Amino acid sequence: MTTQNPDSADVSTAQDNGQGDVLLSVQNLKMHFPITRGIILQRQVGSIKAVDGITFDLIRGETLGLVGESGCGKSTTGRAILQLYEPTAGEVVFEGQDLTDINSGDLRRMRRRMQMIFQDPYASLNPRMTVGSIVGEPLEVHKIGGNRREQQQRVQELLEIVGLNPYFINRYPHEFSGGQRQRIGVARALAVNPSFIVCDEPISALDVSIQAQVINLLEDLQSELGLTYLFIAHDLSVVRHISDRIAVMYLGKIVELADREVLYENPLHPYTQALLSAVPIPDPQIEKKRQRIILEGDVPSPAEPPTGCNFNTRCPQVMDICRQYEPSFADVGDGHRVACFLYDEVQALDEKGQTVSVTA
Amino acid sequence: MANLIEVRNLQTQFFTQDGIVHAVNGITYEVAEGETVAIVGESGSGKSVGVMSLIRLIPEPPGKIVNGEVDFDGQDLLKLNEEELRQIRGNRIAMIFQDPMTSLNPVLTIGRQITEALELHLNMNREESRARAIELLELVGIPDAGARLDDYPHQFSGGMRQRVMIAMGLSCNPQLLIADEPTTALDVTIQAQIVDLVTRLQSELGMAIIWITHDLGVVAGLADRVLVMYAGFIVEEGPVDVIYGQPRHPYTLGLLRSIPRLDLGRQKRLIPIEGLPPDLLDPPQSCPFAPRCPFVVDKCLEENPPLMAISSVRKSACWVDLSDVEIYDTSADEQVEAVA
Numbered sequence: 001m002t003t004q005n006p007d008s009a010d011v012s013t014a015q016d017n018g019q020g021d022v023l024l025s026v027q028n029l030k031m032h033f034p035i036t037r038g039i040i041l042q043r044q045v046g047s048i049k050a051v052d053g054i055t056f057d058l059i060r061g062e063t064l065g066l067v068g069e070s071g072c073g074k075s076t077t078g079r080a081i082l083q084l085y086e087p088t089a090g091e092v093v094f095e096g097q098d099l100t101d102i103n104s105g106d107l108r109r110m111r112r113r114m115q116m117i118f119q120d121p122y123a124s125l126n127p128r129m130t131v132g133s134i135v136g137e138p139l140e141v142h143k144i145g146g147n148r149r150e151q152q153q154r155v156q157e158l159l160e161i162v163g164l165n166p167y168f169i170n171r172y173p174h175e176f177s178g179g180q181r182q183r184i185g186v187a188r189a190l191a192v193n194p195s196f197i198v199c200d201e202p203i204s205a206l207d208v209s210i211q212a213q214v215i216n217l218l219e220d221l222q223s224e225l226g227l228t229y230l231f232i233a234h235d236l237s238v239v240r241h242i243s244d245r246i247a248v249m250y251l252g253k254i255v256e257l258a259d260r261e262v263l264y265e266n267p268l269h270p271y272t273q274a275l276l277s278a279v280p281i282p283d284p285q286i287e288k289k290r291q292r293i294i295l296e297g298d299v300p301s302p303a304e305p306p307t308g309c310n311f312n313t314r315c316p317q318v319m320d321i322c323r324q325y326e327p328s329f330a331d332v333g334d335g336h337r338v339a340c341f342l343y344d345e346v347q348a349l350d351e352k353g354q355t356v357s358v359t360a
Numbered sequence: 361m362a363n364l365i366e367v368r369n370l371q372t373q374f375f376t377q378d379g380i381v382h383a384v385n386g387i388t389y390e391v392a393e394g395e396t397v398a399i400v401g402e403s404g405s406g407k408s409v410g411v412m413s414l415i416r417l418i419p420e421p422p423g424k425i426v427n428g429e430v431d432f433d434g435q436d437l438l439k440l441n442e443e444e445l446r447q448i449r450g451n452r453i454a455m456i457f458q459d460p461m462t463s464l465n466p467v468l469t470i471g472r473q474i475t476e477a478l479e480l481h482l483n484m485n486r487e488e489s490r491a492r493a494i495e496l497l498e499l500v501g502i503p504d505a506g507a508r509l510d511d512y513p514h515q516f517s518g519g520m521r522q523r524v525m526i527a528m529g530l531s532c533n534p535q536l537l538i539a540d541e542p543t544t545a546l547d548v549t550i551q552a553q554i555v556d557l558v559t560r561l562q563s564e565l566g567m568a569i570i571w572i573t574h575d576l577g578v579v580a581g582l583a584d585r586v587l588v589m590y591a592g593f594i595v596e597e598g599p600v601d602v603i604y605g606q607p608r609h610p611y612t613l614g615l616l617r618s619i620p621r622l623d624l625g626r627q628k629r630l631i632p633i634e635g636l637p638p639d640l641l642d643p644p645q646s647c648p649f650a651p652r653c654p655f656v657v658d659k660c661l662e663e664n665p666p667l668m669a670i671s672s673v674r675k676s677a678c679w680v681d682l683s684d685v686e687i688y689d690t691s692a693d694e695q696v697e698a699v700a
Contacts, residue, residue: 069549207403210636212633241620275549285604
C-alpha cells in the first residue's frame with residue numbers, strides 16, 4: 001500500500017474487522033400513506049403501506065445497495081430515513097441520535113451530515129438559478145462557508161471535485177448535459193461535508209456511456225472523503241458493481257440482505273432468485289444457455305398486501321404456511337438475512353409481530 | 361431467406377428554428393423474412409427516427425426524409441401516398457411503442473382499440489373482430505380475456521398494457537413488427553415476461569422484428585443481427601455473437617466496457633466513454649466518434665469512414681483495425697491490484 005488518504009485507510013480496516021462502526025441504524029421503519037375519501041370531511045379508509053417494517057444497519061464507509069422494482073418502497077425508504085417524510089413508526093438512529101424523535105432545529109443541524117442525490121437531474125435543479133447559487137445554497141442555508149468570496153471559492157472547489165470546469169459557476173442548468181447536471185447535483189450534496197448520502201437512482205436517467213462516468217465519480221468520492229452511501233437502484237448489475245452489501249425489497253419489506261458476492265452467488269429468497277435470473281447479460285453465448293425464472297402476474301397493491309408472506313401470490317415455491325404467517329427476517333449465518341420459510345432459522349410471526357410456534 | 365425490407369441511404373432531417381438537425385445521415389440495411397434485427401444506440405443516435413422514417417411516422421414539418429429508398433416487398437414506401445401507406449401501417453408493418461400508457465387511448469376500451477384495426481384492415485364485422493380480439497388477448501397471456509375486453513387501459517398494469525399493445529400489433533398478422541424500446545418502461549421481471557412472450561410469438565407466427573433499444577443486455581438474448589448507431593450513422597453491423605464477441609468499432613467496444621455485468625466478478629473500475637455525443641445541429645465532417653475515441657488516428661479527423669464490409673457477415677465504420685483488442689482487459693485488473 002502506497003500513499004493513501006488516511007481516512008479511506010481507516011474505513012477499509014473498519015470494514016475488515018467484521019462489524020465496524022454503525023453510522024445509521026434503522027429499526028422497524030414504517031411509512032404508511034393514508035387513503036382518504038370525501039372532500040371536506042376526509043375520512044381515512046385505508047393506507048398505502050409503502051414501507052412496512054424494515055430493519056438494517058449501515059456501517060461507516062460502506063455502500064449498501066437497496067434494490068427492488070418500481071413501487072416496492074425503496075425510494076420512500078430513502079426519504080423516510082432523511083425525514084423528508086415523517087415515518088409512521090420505527091427508529092432511525094444516525095450518529096447516535098434518533099432522527100424520528102428530535103426537534104426541527106436539531107434535525108436541521110443533522111441535515112448537514114446527510115444529503116441526497118436525486119434521480120432526475122432535470123427536475124432536481126432549479127432552472128432559474130445559476131450553478132453557483134445551486135451549489136452554494138446549502139452553504140447559505142446552514143450559514144457555513146464564510147463570506148461571499150469564501151463561499152464562491154468553496155463552490156468552485158466543489159465543481160472541480162466533481163469534474164466540472166470551475167468557470168461554469170455562472171451558467172444555468174439548461175446549458176449542461178444530463179451527466180453534467182448529475183455532477184452538479186453531486187456537488188450540491190457534497191457542499192455541507194456530509195458523512196452519509198442517499199443516492200436515489202442517480203444514474204437511471206442517464207445514457208449508458210455516461211452512467212459509467214457518474215459511477216466512477218461516486219466511487220472516487222467515497223474513497224477520498226470516506227462517505228457512506230445508501231444506493232437505491234433497480235439495475236442489479238450496477239448495484240452489484242458499486243455496493244458492499246445489498247438489500248432486496250419487495251412490497252415494502254426487505255426480503256433478503258447479504259454481502260454482495262454472497263447475494264449473487266447464493267441467493268436464498270425465491271424473489272431474489274427470480275430477479276437475478278431476469279437481468280439480461282450482454283453476452284449472447286450466456287443468454288442462450290440461461291434458464292429464466294419467469295414470475296407470473298404482477299406485484300399486489302401495497303394498499304392490500306396479501307396476508308402472510310408478501311410474495312406468496314407470485315412465489316414458485318409457495319407453501320401453506322406462507323399464506324398464514326409472515327416470515328421473520330432471520331440471520332442464516334454470516335450476516336446473511338432472509339425472510340422465507342424455506343429456511344429453518346426463519347420463524348412465523350403473527351399480526352402483532354410476535355413469534356408463534358408452528359408445527360410444520 | 362429473402363429480404364423483406366431494404367433500406368438504402370435513408371436520410372432524415374429536422375428543420376428547426378435553431379437550424380437543421382441531422383438526425384439520420386444515410387443509413388443502409390436490410391431485414392430478412394422472420395429475422396430479428398436489433399438497433400442499438402443512445403438517446404439522439406437516430407435509432408427511432410431511422411425506423412419511424414420507414415413508415416413515414418415522422419412529423420412533417422419539422423421533419424423531412426430528404427433522401428433514400430425503402431423497398432418493402434417490391435414497393436418503395438417513401439413514394440406511396442397516404443392512402444396506400446395506411447394499407448401497410450398496422451397491417452403488414454405493425455408497431456409497439458415504449459410507453460404503453462401514452463400509446464393507448466384512455467377513453468376507449470381495450471376491445472374497441474383492438475377491433476378498430478381488424479375492422480379497418482381485414483373488413484371483419486363486429487362479432488368476428490370481437491372473437492379475434494379475445495383470441496389475441498389469450499395469445500399474449502391475458503387471463504380472463506373475454507371479460508377484460510371491456511376494460512379501459514387504466515385498469516391494466518404496465519406489463520399487461522404492453523401485452524395489449526403487442527396484441528394490437530399482431531392483430532393483422534404483420535410481416536414486420538417494429539418494437540421501439542418496448543420494455544424500457546418496465547421492471548426486469550416484467551421485461552423478462554415480455555421478451556419471453558415476443559420470442560415465443562415470433563417462433564409461432566414467423567414475423568420479422570426490428571427491436572430498437574439502448575439496452576445491450578436485452579439484445580444479447582433476442583437478436584439475430586445487431587446494428588449499432590451513433591450520431592445518425594450505422595457504425596457497426598453484424599450477427600449478435602460476432603458483435604458481442606469481438607466488437608470492431610470503438611463505440612461498440614466502449615459501450616460494452618462501460619456497463620457493469622451481473623455475471624462477472626467485481627470489475628475494478630468501469631471504463632466510461634469520455635466526453636459527449638456531437639451536436640447534430642452542427643455535425644463534424646470527421647468521424648463523429650473521433651473526439652471521444654481512444655484509438656483515434658489522423659485519418660479519422662480528415663474523413664468520416666463509411667460502413668465497410670470487414671468480413672462476409674459484418675461491417676464497421678472505422679479506419680482502425682481493432683481485431684487484437686480484448687473487450688474485458690484482464691491484465692488491467694491485475695495492474696489495479698498491483699497498484700493497490
